[in-house]
Amino acid sequence: MSAEKDKNFEPLFDIMGKFTPYIYILPTLAITSVFLIYPFINTFFYSLLKWDGIGEMNFLGITNYINMFQDPKFWASFSANLIYIVMYSIIPVIAGLIVSSLIGRTELFGVRFFRTVFFLPQVIASVAIGIIFSWIYSSQFGVINQILGVIGLDKYQTAWFGHRSTAPYAVGFIGIWLTLGFAVIIFLSGIQKIDESIYEAAKIDGANSTQQFIYITLPELRYEMVVVFVVTLIRSLSTNIFGIVSSTTGGSYGTRPISLYAYELAFVQYELGYASALVVILVVLILVLTQIIERIGEGS
């Protein structure tokens, strides 16, 4: 941290003497404190209450949390989220690793075009994505069912969003579409950075391409894997999945994630306390999972 001290410039303290830095930091600090940190702390406080948002607050203690663990709807949303973690995060990371190592260090023609295409889903609103896919999956005039009909697989035509056995996976598949290209680009740029001589040395030692992948590529891509895991994990639990599910199934047939259940409890049923307890669990889940990923990424 000595580098920090090096960059301390006394002559900069000219607006209000030693208070100058606070003047510069004030707008960001103030708006962050009032509109992010204060409500964030309040979420924890609310989770201990029974409150409809208008009437009197009743202090419950941890009752909301106890009730949550006995609420089948909570467990349903929890297991929906587990499916989304697998399909938004784990599958795209694994598939992205395989695809990008197959491409490897090839000098590519048209790399800019592919990068442009693969990144495109990242700039589209989640609800817009959801609406396109609700047509693709639609039972009557949908794209998938029509293709199945054309190639003679009529028996597989189904209401994709209309059964518990298909709906969560159909929604989860959108995550693969959304993230696979993103993962491939990040991993490719990581692979390009690996020193060629490491591979040369391994080849001389007689390592085959699978061994090279496991012992060189994977460890060297640690940072990139952490980036993709964390970004996609947060998506599968937080705002992105909220938008995708709202605009596709609306949460029915086992597709409702924790964030949507909490929203419905708070803004439709006015159970602010219980909803906040769900949010707290969501926060804990995200923090624990991202910490685990970052620890694994740092170690090994």
Add this chain to the structure above:
Amino acid sequence: MISKKQVFKNLLTYSILIVLSIFVLIPFVLMFLGSFREHVNIIINGALAFPESWSIDNFKEVLIEYNFRYYFINTIIVTVPTVILANIFAIMSAYALAFMEFPFKRTIKLFTTVVGIMIATPFIMIPLYQLMARLNLIDSYLAPILPQVAMSACFATMVLRSFFKGLPKELLEASLVDGATSWQVLWKILVPIAKPAIITSAALTTVWTWNAYLLPLILLQDPAKVTLPVGLMFFKGRYTTNIPLMLTGTTITSVPMIIFYLIFQRHLVKGLSQGVLD
């Protein structure tokens, strides 16, 4: 001489890339083509067919009769001030965090970067609604703007701080010797140099604000005030049966960001792939 193995490798590489590109692009092509079709033609000719004519009637109908022109303007009203404010705030806070020492700096830095970025909308939605209601801001454009500014400013502070810290200290020393004030040093010397980093954070915050759904959903309840993603969901709720009109609304929502992405691609890719986790 190109070896057989290399030819095979290239063939494999390009097959993978092309298949993956088609996989990514299909939904966009379907959306775009679908927004020129008529519902009855989807029923007759099926989902996979070209538009019967390239008429822009759907766009006229969605923009005028279904209020998308207001949603569009509302989205701009929310996005532009958010991006400008967030980045001005961030330029200032990154400056202090990069070049000045002061008490409580570590804590302040934590709150205005990492913690702010970590707090996602669902984490605060319930108390935030209560707060905005108490401030009498529900249905005011300020309601989605203020928290969005906070989230974006924290992200931008992190990006700009690490950029500032990478600058040679001689740069600041030289200008300070010339007798410039700290305010002048920031805006006349640092900001022009930091232009690439500022464009990166501004481009990312633009896309986030434009696409935000949950924040305007809870804070703007007047249908005349909602932004495109929320308007699109209103529309879906009411007219689910007309597929081309829904796709037209989706096109109107996403095409501005697609164009924006094509213009600022380099910055957006850079920001999304490294800035998020500095």
